[in-house]
Amino acid sequence: MIEINLARQLQRQVSPHESSWLVCWLVGVVVFMGFGVASWWWTKSLQEQVDALLQEKIVKMQALVRIKERLHNVESYNEQKALLMTSVERLSDQEKEKAWPVALLDGVSRNVGELDIWLERVQLESRVVELHGQSLALEDIGKFMEALENDRIIMSLPVVEILDRPGGEVEAFSFLIRFVWDQQVTT
Numbered sequence: 001m002i003e004i005n006l007a008r009q010l011q012r013q014v015s016p017h018e019s020s021w022l023v024c025w026l027v028g029v030v031v032f033m034g035f036g037v038a039s040w041w042w043t044k045s046l047q048e049q050v051d052a053l054l055q056e057k058i059v060k061m062q063a064l065v066r067i068k069e070r071l072h073n074v075e076s077y078n079e080q081k082a083l084l085m086t087s088v089e090r091l092s093d094q095e096k097e098k099a100w101p102v103a104l105l106d107g108v109s110r111n112v113g114e115l116d117i118w119l120e121r122v123q124l125e126s127r128v129v130e131l132h133g134q135s136l137a138l139e140d141i142g143k144f145m146e147a148l149e150n151d152r153i154i155m156s157l158p159v160v161e162i163l164d165r166p167g168g169e170v171e172a173f174s175f176l177i178r179f180v181w182d183q184q185v186t187t
Helices: 006-010 016-112 138-150
Strands: 117-125 128-135 159-163 173-180
Touching: 016 117, 016 138, 117 138, 128 138, 138 159, 138 173
Parallel strands: none
Antiparallel strands: 117 128, 128 173, 159 173
16 A cells, blocks of 8 residues: 655645744744833833932922021021111110210219319210319319319310309309210210
8 A cells, every 4th residue: 555645745844944033033022022021111110210309309399498488587587686686786875875974973973072062064965074163162173173083084184164253252263174075984
């Protein structure tokens, strides 16, 4: 019996190159899919980093806004503090200015003491002080001026005018003592 295999003729011959093409094609598909998965994974990780950086930027911007508000509050506080300090200094200066005439009068009254002097007028204008008065003895006027100098009421060279006895009837001398009062020293 002779067998004829007709199917063999219908079968196609597989060349050795054809199987390598199939393997190359499969490797290419795997490599392409690997690149696709790798690029998807890399893109996703980059997107996560971008999202994290954006979130960090938002948090830092909010912190920056809070810091700017605090800085503005501090600047406002410093401006108010400066205004308040200026007001306090002005009030303090006014209080000192009110106290200076009182200190002058106190010093003058303490130094009249036992002397035969009476004051008719004490005038303080700006820093110029004029003491108008009368005395029974010229020596008492000198002692009065010396006492004022020792008490640091007169700090500059005073101008003294002694007027003659009016008409010779009264034995009192009229006098005028004028000096510049250094208010800073007595406070």
